Amino acid sequence: MSINVRFDLKQMKAFVAVAEHLHFKRAADVLFITQPALSRLIKGLEEELGAELFKRTTRQVALTEAGRLFLQECNQAFRHIERGVDLAHSAAAGDIGHLTVAYNDFAINGALPGILERFKELHPDVTVELLYMPSHEQYKAINDLLIDVGFLLGPVSEAGIDSLPVAEERMVVILPARHPLAGHASLRVEQLKDERFIFGAQSGWSLFREQSFQLCQRFGFTPNIIQEATTSIGIFGLVAANMGVSIYSECAYKIQREGVIIVPLANDHPRVQTIAAWNEDYETPTARRFKALLRDLTA
Structure with missing residues (x-):
C-alpha cells in the first residue's frame, strides 16, 4: 500500500494537545511553544489533510467530525509507536527475538533440554528454532552464520569458532x-x-x-x-x-x-564431550543472552 503522508509527528502531537485541551494557549504551554507557532502547525496539518479539524470561535474550540475521527487514529498511532519503541528496546537487549540452535543426538538426550527449559523461563518471548544437525555439519553452519549456537561433539579446534563445554560423559x-x-x-x-x-x-x-x-x-x-x-x-x-x-x-x-x-x-x-559453539565474529542480542546463561550454568 502506497502512503503519501507529508505531515510529521510534531504536527500530530500539536493536534492531539489542542484536541485534549480544546484551548490553543493551554496546548501551546504544554508543548513549550508559542501560540502562533502552534497555530501554524495546525494550519499546515489541515492543509495536508484537506480537512478542517477544529471549529474555532472567539470563545471556544471544538473538534469537527473529521477532527474527532483523526484524533482516534492519532491516539492509536501513538500507541503503536510506543509499542514499537518498547519492542525495539527489548530486541536490542535480547529479551525478544529469534534464536536458532542446532543439536546432535547426545545433546538432545543429555544437557540441552534442561538448558532450553531454563532459557525459556528467563526469556519467554524469545522464539527458539531447533535444528537436528550432525556435529561435522554444524561447523559449516556456524561459519556460514546459519545457526546462532550449535551443540556438538567437542573439543573444537577450528579458527573463528568459540565454544564452551556443557557436558562430559562416560x-x-x-x-x-x-x-x-x-x-x-x-x-x-x-x-x-x-x-x-x-x-x-x-x-x-x-x-x-x-x-x-x-x-x-x-x-x-x-x-x-x-x-x-x-x-x-x-x-x-x-x-x-x-x-x-x-x-x-x-x-x-x-x-x-x-x-x-x-x-x-x-x-x-x-569422555564424550558436548560443547556449545558459535561464530566468534557474529552475535545477536538474543544469542548473547543465551551464552550468558550457558556460562552461568557451567561456572
Missing part, C-alpha cells in the same frame, strides 16, 4: 536384554572384541565413530560393524532386536527402551 555399552554380558555391573572394552556392533552411520556420526574406533583399537581390535543406523532410536532398536551391541554416551540412561541393558565401561577412556 561411554557405556548398550546390550540386548538377553545378552550374556547384560548381567555385569561394568564391562571392559576388551570383553567386546568378538561382538557384532551397531554403529551410527558415517554420514551423521563420523566424529563419535572415530572416537569409538580409537578406543577399541587401543585395546587391540577393530569393531565388527554388521549394521548401521542414522539415529539413536535406530541404534537402540537394532540392539533390542539382538542384531548386535553398541557403544554410546552415558546419556543413554535417559532414553527409555525395552529390550536393552546399559552397562558402563570400566576402562579409563576419553
Whole structure:
C-alpha cells in the first residue's frame, strides 16, 4: 500500500494537545511553544489533510467530525509507536527475538533440554528454532552464520569458532536384554572384541565413530560393524532386536527402551564431550543472552 503522508509527528502531537485541551494557549504551554507557532502547525496539518479539524470561535474550540475521527487514529498511532519503541528496546537487549540452535543426538538426550527449559523461563518471548544437525555439519553452519549456537561433539579446534563445554560423559555399552554380558555391573572394552556392533552411520556420526574406533583399537581390535543406523532410536532398536551391541554416551540412561541393558565401561577412556559453539565474529542480542546463561550454568 502506497502512503503519501507529508505531515510529521510534531504536527500530530500539536493536534492531539489542542484536541485534549480544546484551548490553543493551554496546548501551546504544554508543548513549550508559542501560540502562533502552534497555530501554524495546525494550519499546515489541515492543509495536508484537506480537512478542517477544529471549529474555532472567539470563545471556544471544538473538534469537527473529521477532527474527532483523526484524533482516534492519532491516539492509536501513538500507541503503536510506543509499542514499537518498547519492542525495539527489548530486541536490542535480547529479551525478544529469534534464536536458532542446532543439536546432535547426545545433546538432545543429555544437557540441552534442561538448558532450553531454563532459557525459556528467563526469556519467554524469545522464539527458539531447533535444528537436528550432525556435529561435522554444524561447523559449516556456524561459519556460514546459519545457526546462532550449535551443540556438538567437542573439543573444537577450528579458527573463528568459540565454544564452551556443557557436558562430559562416560561411554557405556548398550546390550540386548538377553545378552550374556547384560548381567555385569561394568564391562571392559576388551570383553567386546568378538561382538557384532551397531554403529551410527558415517554420514551423521563420523566424529563419535572415530572416537569409538580409537578406543577399541587401543585395546587391540577393530569393531565388527554388521549394521548401521542414522539415529539413536535406530541404534537402540537394532540392539533390542539382538542384531548386535553398541557403544554410546552415558546419556543413554535417559532414553527409555525395552529390550536393552546399559552397562558402563570400566576402562579409563576419553569422555564424550558436548560443547556449545558459535561464530566468534557474529552475535545477536538474543544469542548473547543465551551464552550468558550457558556460562552461568557451567561456572
